[in-house]
Structure formats: structure tokens, C-alpha cells
Amino acid sequence: MSSLPDLADAAARRERFQALYEENYHRVLGYAQRRVARDDASDVVAETFLVAWRRLDQVPEGDAARLWLYGAARRVLWNQQRAVRRRDRLSRRLRAEGVTRPDEDPSGSSLTPVAVAFGSLRRGDRELLSLVAWEGLDPGEIAEVLGCSRNAARIRLHRARRRFACELTRVGASLKRSSIAGHVSEVYE
């Protein structure tokens, strides 16, 4: 039989989780929908919050909870995607994985050059750049999500930008050359 303190703890736990859920549901859903098809995104959201429920003691308070959830969602997503991923690391096929939702553009035929350049990056680079451009995180926050040092996050972000700039240059015949060239010249300084 549960004691009164146990019941109080359980109620407090539920209350905390509900607040976490209501505050962050749209963020986790957005994170997932920006990376996978809608149906898959629902699964990612479900599993991410289930992990949070089971590990609520590890979820930090305040805004740090959002970063913790991103980290959890990233792992869930990775576990989900690895089931369908077959890499060809040498052929450098241009892929749009993670750029468009598969259910919207399975052929990838209408991709913009920016999307092609982005899709041709390594998954890790894409995720780093996405965390900045889509989730609005800074290197310190990315470090929290990835579980690495702030300095490591900054360096890897710098490298990812450099590689993205190279890809843009490679596919960028119709891009705004001035801004792209400008970026490239900067990142190698």
C-alpha cells in the first residue's frame, strides 16, 4: 500500500511532467517534424517524452529542460532513422535526407541548390547547422544537447559551416554568389 508521502511524491512528479510537456511539446514536435515525416515525428515525440517521464529526475529545471529534450529527441531520432539508412559514403550522392519531409518530396527533384548542398553534408554537420538555424541554439546550448564541451561544439560548428560553404560553392551556380563567396572567404580566415 502506498503511503501518503509516496502519493504526494507521485502527484508532484505528475505535475512537474505535465508542466514540462505543455511547455515543450511544440518544440519537440517542431524538432522532429523538421527532420522526418509527420508520422515518424509523432513517434519521436512520444518516445522522447516517455524517456523524460521515466528519467524525470535527470531532467534539469528551467530552460535547460528544453536542451535536455532536444538531446533525447536526437537520440530517439537517430535510433529510428538508423533502421532505414544505408550509406554510400564515397559516392557522395546528393541526398535530401533531413531537408524535406520524405512524404512531400520523395524524388527530391524540386530541391533548391541550398537544399542539395545541405543534403549532401554529413548527418552530423546537418544536425549542427540545424540546431543553430532551426532551433536557434548557440554553441553553449549545442554543447549541452550533444554532451560535449562548448569549445568542441564551437569548433565543430565552424567546420560544419565551412563544409556547407564548400558544398554551396560546388552546387551554387544559381545562388547569390556574393554572399556565398563572402561566407567562404570568411570561414577560412
Next chain:
Amino acid sequence: MSPRSMSKRSQQLNALLAELAPVRDEDLVGEVRSARAVGLLGAILEAPTNDREAERSGSRRGRMLVFAAAAVAAAVLSLPAFGVGEEVVSFFAGWRDPEAPVPTASDVLIASGEDGVRWQLVATKSDQGLCLGLVYRSSAGEEVVDGGCGYVDLRGDLTSGIRGDPSTRCLVSPTETAPCGSLPRRWIDFPSRSNGPDSDRMIVFGSAAAGVAGVDLVLSNGESVRAHVVEAPERLGAPLNFYWVAVSLEEGYRGSFELVDPVEMVVARDADGRVLERRIAAWNGNPTGDPDGSPPPQPLG
């Protein structure tokens, strides 16, 4: 991110990427009150709160409790056990991509093991060169291959089914390519990696030239681990060696699955322990992968 912490050009780059986002968080704020979200919350609050409870309830992975249909679970349970009798699971099974390599010989089992689930390291000759992949069956019952096919730049007398097409273009700098066959031959290839079989460990694997008797991996945390090295089975018909090692994610890079590469460098050694070659990941400032090689690329634009 504060605009002041980024250069104007980084902001331009971010702006380009932001346009790719198919949805914005602001558009989803009301979703938490949707029937789906409310239903999910109710289901989670009824779910066990820790692994022990989850196991007691018969569902170690709580997600099954929330979403998996009974029919799917039944289908998974009815699948035959993976790797029984070390039957090789084809690298190419289910690969429907029209650009996929075409195998030119049977799959050859290089190694197998169990880290969470049973896995096999499989090599196959193809019209695009050697295919090397780690094959395992996911928790959802799907056959998964992590690996790839392509030109092999290792030393040795390799047939075209192993070597690949020497006219294939290889990247020699961020903006330049050259025929792969014109580039220097190597002792060791930088590894592929898979954390599919075990979420706590990553299996790192790759190929090396004959004569490489030892392989060390230098991890991003500074630690060094020794890989298993085996000769290619005679059936593959190639003077190659292969290496693999399971790296603990906690040791290697603090639980970050993909974004932080756990392997900074691979070191090939001969039978006497002498270093034959050290190789780093390409595109970290030196596209050749040689830590003592050409300098970083020159400014563009």
C-alpha cells in the same frame, strides 16, 4: 542565438538554412491541446516510471506501450532469428535504390559478434568497388546495414570488383576532385561506424592493406583502443585485412551518438608494432586525411 555572437556572414548562412525548415515552432504552439497530444500525455502518465517497472509490465521499451500495434509486435516476434548458423545476411537485401551498386560476387562474412544484438561484418565485391557493411536486425525486426561501397585506395593488387573504378572522382580539396586512381595508395582506410546493434556502444570497422597487423583508434577523448584485425577470407579473393572494435559511447564521447565523431585518428601498424600510417577524418581541415599531409585549403571567393 544572439546576433552579436555571430558574424554577418554566418547569419546569412543561417538565413539560408532557416528557409529550408518545413515548419516553425511558433506554428505548433497550439498542438499541445490536440487530441493526439492530450492522448499521449495520458498514456505516458500511466506508463511505468523506470526500467524495473517497465520490465515488470512486460514492456522494456516504453514506447511499445504507447504506440506499437499488436499486429506489428506479432510480426516482429514471428521473424526468424538473425544469423542462425552464421548464414550471411546479404548486404544488398532490400536495397532498391536504382543507383545502388550491383554485387559481382557473393557476400563474404568477415566477422560477427554480439553487442546488444547479433551483428555481422560483411564484404562484397560490386561494380562500384568493395562494399563493407555491418549488418544487424533492428529492434523493430528490420534488417539494417551500416556501411558503404566505393573505390578502395589501399595498397595491394586488387581486382576491379574490390578496387572500383579508378576514374571515379575523389575529393582532394573542398573544391577539387581528381581520378581516385591517380591518388596515393594507403595502408588503412578511415573507418565506418554503427551504433545500431547496441545503443551504449559503437562498432567501428574498416579495411586495411595486407601487412597491417595492428590498428589503434585514437578517440576524441584522447584514449586509444586497439582494434581486432583479421585477414580477408580467401573467398573474397583480395589481399586485404579488416579491423573492428566496439567503443563504449561513454568512454568515447559521452553518449553523443552521431554528432561528435568518436574516432579522431586511425593508426596502422606492422607486425613489429611500427607505425605504417596515421589517418584522420577527411574534411577536418585536411581533405586527404593525412595528419602530416597537405595544409588546409586556401581561401575561396
